[in-house]
Amino acid sequence: MKALDPRPSVISARLSGIGGIIAVTGWKGGIGKSVTASTLALLLADRGFKTGLLDLDFAGASAHVALGADGVFPKEEKGLEPPEVAGVRLMSVSFFSGKKAVPLRGANVSDAIIELLAITQWGKLDFLIIDMPPGINDAALDLIRLIPRAKVLAVTTPSVMAHSVLERSLALYKRLKVPALGVIENMTPPPGQAAKAPGAAGPAFGGRPGGGAGRLIGSIRFDPGLEEALGRPDKLLKTAFARDLGKIMERYFKKPDNYSGSRIKLSGI
Amino acid sequence: MHEWALAESVIKAAREHAAGAKLRVLSEVGVVLGELQAIDRKIFSFALAELAKGPFREIGRCRFRLIKAPAAFKCRACAKEFTLKVLKRTGREGEYIHFIPELAHAFLKCPKCKSPDFEITAGRGVSIKYIKGEQ
Numbered sequence: 566m567k568a569l570d571p572r573p574s575v576i577s578a579r580l581s582g583i584g585g586i587i588a589v590t591g592w593k594g595g596i597g598k599s600v601t602a603s604t605l606a607l608l609l610a611d612r613g614f615k616t617g618l619l620d621l622d623f624a625g626a627s628a629h630v631a632l633g634a635d636g637v638f639p640k641e642e643k644g645l646e647p648p649e650v651a652g653v654r655l656m657s658v659s660f661f662s663g664k665k666a667v668p669l670r671g672a673n674v675s676d677a678i679i680e681l682l683a684i685t686q687w688g689k690l691d692f693l694i695i696d697m698p699p700g701i702n703d704a705a706l707d708l709i710r711l712i713p714r715a716k717v718l719a720v721t722t723p724s725v726m727a728h729s730v731l732e733r734s735l736a737l738y739k740r741l742k743v744p745a746l747g748v749i750e751n752m753t754p755p756p757g758q759a760a761k762a763p764g765a766a767g768p769a770f771g772g773r774p775g776g777g778a779g780r781l782i783g784s785i786r787f788d789p790g791l792e793e794a795l796g797r798p799d800k801l802l803k804t805a806f807a808r809d810l811g812k813i814m815e816r817y818f819k820k821p822d823n824y825s826g827s828r829i830k831l832s833g834i
Numbered sequence: 835m836h837e838w839a840l841a842e843s844v845i846k847a848a849r850e851h852a853a854g855a856k857l858r859v860l861s862e863v864g865v866v867l868g869e870l871q872a873i874d875r876k877i878f879s880f881a882l883a884e885l886a887k888g889p890f891r892e893i894g895r896c897r898f899r900l901i902k903a904p905a906a907f908k909c910r911a912c913a914k915e916f917t918l919k920v921l922k923r924t925g926r927e928g929e930y931i932h933f934i935p936e937l938a939h940a941f942l943k944c945p946k947c948k949s950p951d952f953e954i955t956a957g958r959g960v961s962i963k964y965i966k967g968e969q
């Protein structure tokens with residue numbers, strides 16, 4: 566027989582105690598995927614959900630920066646138990662890379678993702694939020710293959726270019742039958758300035774991008790106070806960014822009556 | 835102790851293989867342990883034995899043969915081939931590579947041209963080489 570990789574066989578067992586899995590994606594860098602994923606995890610934990618946050622952007626790991634996860638490390642216990650930061654169980658390659666960059670080719674990224682998923686013991690969670698790297702690349706394809714029940718939450722910005730890339734990507738996800746929660750538009754300008762951003766809250770979505778998968782479920786304004794709150798979860802929760810995201814969350818993430826992973830309802834698919 | 839998580843994956847994969855190949859009992863599984871990941875052999879084989887005791891009849895009497903695989907690397911930049919012996923790393927870095935072998939690319943570099951763009955051609959981590967059983 567050909568050498569057999571045993572690791573994928575255990576991944577679904579590792580995720581079996583998790584209610585809903587949401588992958589925060591977007592097809593460009595610097596559009597707010599990581600702050601959205603991190604703040605969403607904080608908001609959910611703040612509402613009493615047991616929440617995990619998995620950073621799969623190995624090249625640009627930043628969830629640990631948003632949460633200010635300093636001096637924490639997973640606990641070795643028949644696998645690795647993610648440390649809790651501000652009520653969120655965090656797993657990130659940053660724990661293992663020190664301050665070094667992680668220069669990985671595609672096949673290596675895949676291998677590292679499989680390893681991390683096989684050894685991480687999440688335990689019982691209501692939600693696992695995944696911070697994805699930009700684009701449909703190794704991480705995205707692995708997600709589809711290894712965690713088929715993950716739902717995509719796409720972030721975009723008010724720009725014709727971002728919308729164009731988004732539309733193509735959502736169509737692809739739809740073809741691959743990946744469930745989508747919807748699209749959040751980030752850095753939406755204040756109403757008076759909307760005209761300066763041609764794509765803002767606008768026409769691209771009128772045309773039902775991705776044939777429905779790309780439904781706009783809310784927008785988040787540009788928040789000049791966000792930057793200085795990064796790294797401080799209590800401050801982050803009080804930003805206008807968190808308020809806008811919180812409003813979207815209230816509509817789409819239902820609180821379970823009593824805690825049990827399988828009871829979580831995610832609406833809006 | 836994270837060896838347990840990987841041992842569990844070996845048991846699961848072997849049982850899945852048994853079901854797929856319609857094997858009634860598994861007699862021997864050959865597991866390769868790559869030098870780079872530095873899996874603790876004792877803990878790993880203890881974990882395999884404990885996990886195989888479970889309620890699964892097909893694997894209860896299975897023997898696990900652990901096969902050492904030396905790590906080998908080939909530089910993509912200058913084509914130099916090298917082994918783990920010549921590479922320097924701190925204890926902490928070794929531990930990180932133990933958890934995720936790909937971090938070798940963050941801490942190790944080609945001894946000739948210093949590039950981190952090398953290929954791990956052998957001895958990365960845990961894999962199953964063969965599964966023997968009866969139908």
Ligand SMILES: Nc1ncnc2c1ncn2[C@@H]1O[C@H](COP(=O)(O)OP(=O)(O)O)[C@@H](O)[C@H]1O
Nearest residue numbers: 594595596597598599600752786787788791792
């Ligand atoms: N709504 C917003 N208001 C102000 N700054 C934002 C907003 N969204 C994102 N940013 C900033 O933009 C930068 C990139 O965000 P990040 O989440 O790292 O993007 P990505 O993960 O998509 O690459 C960060 O410095 C972040 O603080």
Ligand SMILES: [Mg+2]
Nearest residue numbers: 598599622627
């Ligand atoms: Mg990011």
Ligand SMILES: [Zn+2]
Nearest residue numbers: 909912944947
């Ligand atoms: Zn070289």
